[in-house]
Amino acid sequence: MNSVFAFVLAVVAAVLGYYWYARYFDQKVIVADPKRATPATMYMDGVDFIPTSQHVLFGYQFKSIAALGPVLGPIIAVQWGWLPALLWILAGTFFIGWIHDYSSAIIGMRNQGETFGALTYKLISPRGRVILLSFMYFYLLLIMAAFASIVAGMLKGMSSVPFAILVLMAVGVGAGLLIYRRRMDLILVTVVMVALSLVAIWLGTIVKIPGGFNQWVIFCLIFSYIGAVLPIWAYTQPINYISFYLVTLGMLGGFLGILVGRPQFTVPAFTQFNIGLGPLWPILFVTIACGAISGWHSLVSSAGTARQLEKETHARYVAGGAMFMEMALATLALIIAAATFANFSAYREMFGKLGAGGVFAHGLSALMSRIGIPSELGSAYAGAMLVILALTIMQLVVRFMRIAMAEIAGDAVPILGNVYVGALIACVLAFILTVTGTWSYIWVLFGGSNQLMAGLALMLVTIWLAREGKNWRFTFFPMVFMMVTTIAALGITVYRVVGNVGKLQAGTLAPPAGQTLSMAIGGNVITALIGAFLIVAALILAYDGLQAWNAACGKPAQAGTAATPGDD
């Protein structure tokens, strides 16, 4: 099949989803009212609660939700064939993804802009909030481990990339100083710094910096540690700002490459049900998270966007629209993996050699070569772009982890509330998990924790809809699907990891390259423990959620919130 056709399918699904399903849900079930006061207008404080243009928010929402997840998930999932991956991206977004993002924004707006922690406390149970916060810490840890592993693998295999990353660090810090301290013109600084970064990427093809996997893991963690302890304006923000332009240019190059080259899919539509990662159901559905549905989006929609929406009717455009746009990004990633290699063996060879990051770099450079960018430069650019995407998130994640650590344990053990100690602990934990764990299992756990968060968000929305006397079935069935699928995926992963421990001890399984036997056993045990924790946390939340839902179904609609007739 031609890749342009896949893209057209994505556009059709997006148009139908946005103009038919989303409009119906928005108008008939939620009954979004442009005249109802939103938290942004009621509590306008000029900081958290601030009425913002819907186009600005659309950009903000899209940037906040679209990172490495929608890019890498489809690239990995191509191992089952392109058809299951494409179907899940389209159907997942159409039936679950947008409604999850949109209703998370709505529930935040209709509840005074409260965060999910407060909403969980109010709608599910007090212990639900504690579980959610602990759950968040492990979720962030898994992001760190998954991304550090990808970046280290990339930097080890592509020695043309590190130079550009080092220059980007300097460029970012320089941009921060020029913008905030020297107060220079933003556009001028942007143009100069982006140009410098592009030159650095080109120079990287000449100045190659070799290094081992563990060395690059440490580099990533130092990069993130600095970002977590320095003032955000001095390091993290300007680096992320300059990176944004590099990433956007790369994505545009990829889209143009598809339109110009119109490549055919070269991998099979379907390979087999069981592959090395696991069975298609449920593992595919957690492997592709962000491109179809992701719990992270609910956090952005509720705590970030819901407090800035000026009108309720903007939510469909901002939250729903951004999700459909991310679906297009995931489709691009799928095309990169499925249509730019000579055949499936070439894809598998690259995946085995450099991992998903290598596949992305090779594929994007192949697409960019269709618009005249030399292959070597394109490959360095795509590699740098992927590393940048990961590092910009990692430095924020370490920052969040140290805040979470202070929040969870800072009162009981004051030293854990210290900025430097909290960030150090986050980096050390991430290092241990990265160098001892197996990447494929970590990725599944990361996807699983993400999808559990999505299940929880849908549960909250379902309970809220039931309490309001609205039709809760729109989110109930997606919630059941997500919870069952994700718990099954985590269960299978834990079972396999525990099995690996036995095999390693018995000597029937060799430790992965670069790991000793004790490291491999330790890594598998840690992975199994995290997976087990996620399952237990999900089951407790599901139990509490069921109780709350039962109570909500037996309760009359709350005063002032009329039930929606005939919305079935």
Added chain:
Amino acid sequence: MTGKQAGEPHRDDKERPSSGSGLLQAVREFIYGMAAHDMTRYALKTRSSMEHLFILITMGDMLGVPILPPYYSMRLLPYVVPQVATWKRRMLREKDLMDAIF
């Protein structure tokens, strides 16, 4: 510090011109939203944290926090009055990890 500080992107829909220039404006706002909106929010948050800390020190008794003799508070009061409601709401609102993230 209240109101629509980052005024240029926070315009009401009705004020926006239609057709081609409207589309251009929407694209500009979209790019601003992706590239710099979170930077603006962080800057506003940083400023508001400093301002609120200052008000807490000088006007803490409004929240039941005992402070210095109120001479200076009285002198500052006229400047602080516009912010009192916002300040109280921000100080007393329950916050958690998600507030720190977004």
